[in-house]
Amino acid sequence: MLERRLTRRSLLGIGFGSAAVLATGCASADGGAAAAPTTPAPTTPVPTTAPASTAAESTAAATATAAPTWAPGAPARAIVRGTGARPEVALTFHGSGPIAITRRIVDILAGHGAHATVFAIGQWLASEPEAARIILDGGHELGNHTWSHPPLSTYGPDAMYEEIVRCRDEIRRLTGGPGAFFRQSDGQYATDEECVQAGRAGYARILNYDVDSTDWKGTSTGTIRAAVAQATAGSVVSLHLGRSNTVAALPAVLDDLARRGLTGVTGTTLLR
Numbered sequence: 001m002l003e004r005r006l007t008r009r010s011l012l013g014i015g016f017g018s019a020a021v022l023a024t025g026c027a028s029a030d031g032g033a034a035a036a037p038t039t040p041a042p043t044t045p046v047p048t049t050a051p052a053s054t055a056a057e058s059t060a061a062a063t064a065t066a067a068p069t070w071a072p073g074a075p076a077r078a079i080v081r082g083t084g085a086r087p088e089v090a091l092t093f094h095g096s097g098p099i100a101i102t103r104r105i106v107d108i109l110a111g112h113g114a115h116a117t118v119f120a121i122g123q124w125l126a127s128e129p130e131a132a133r134i135i136l137d138g139g140h141e142l143g144n145h146t147w148s149h150p151p152l153s154t155y156g157p158d159a160m161y162e163e164i165v166r167c168r169d170e171i172r173r174l175t176g177g178p179g180a181f182f183r184q185s186d187g188q189y190a191t192d193e194e195c196v197q198a199g200r201a202g203y204a205r206i207l208n209y210d211v212d213s214t215d216w217k218g219t220s221t222g223t224i225r226a227a228v229a230q231a232t233a234g235s236v237v238s239l240h241l242g243r244s245n246t247v248a249a250l251p252a253v254l255d256d257l258a259r260r261g262l263t264g265v266t267g268t269t270l271l272r
Helices: 002-012 055-059 099-111 122-127 130-137 157-175 192-200 221-228 244-259
Strands: 044-046 065-067 077-079 088-095 116-120 141-144 205-207 236-240 263-265
Touching: 088 099, 099 130, 099 244, 116 122, 116 130, 122 130, 122 157, 130 141, 130 157, 141 157, 157 192, 192 205, 221 244, 236 244, 244 263
Parallel strands: 077 205, 088 116, 088 236, 088 263, 116 141
Antiparallel strands: 044 065
16 A cells, blocks of 8 residues: 555655545544444534545435534544535645646636635645745635645654644645645545544544546546546545646536536535
């Protein structure tokens, strides 16, 4: 598994030398089926929840249920998708890469009336601080994607926490806040320990995703379009900044969504 994660990390081109049911522990909200029965906690209405580590969540139907009121320091709830009550999908980008590509993606989103959540890597923000302003000025939101994009699930608790906190503090330095969500690096679904440490760092929610565009593999425009075509109302779509194939595919991806009556929105808007 580590070999697979490291391979994906290299394909992402990250190098900073240059530029259902509430589960105990790591709970997830807004979509999916639970892997095992659990005991409900005190309730506040939110979308359906499920264990984030369960791969079946990506295809499970979302229904309304209850989840606990989050307290600072408690494990974060890991969300896979929304309920699908509105014709919206959350567009999410893992953030790093040339600032010119970031500008281009923001321009394409604006031209299609779409919005997104950008999960920024802390080292990238530190080296390209204007990226935060470009993203926010475009009406998008920032999330935390760790400081250096390591194979996070292999880290011990304190090292994992440090990766999350360093990125959080960089986002706060640039924007005044910690970002809307946390998303783990090198994994589609958050582990229990990642939920614990994200909560310890002050994040109530982790935003996983149910649709992988596969753009990180360097796939073609057609392949990316076909992957995103699997999205349905309530889906959370994973895309990447810093990749020319993503830029090439994005206009068609957004047109495809629009033809199906789906609007691209931020994670916060999807889950409102």
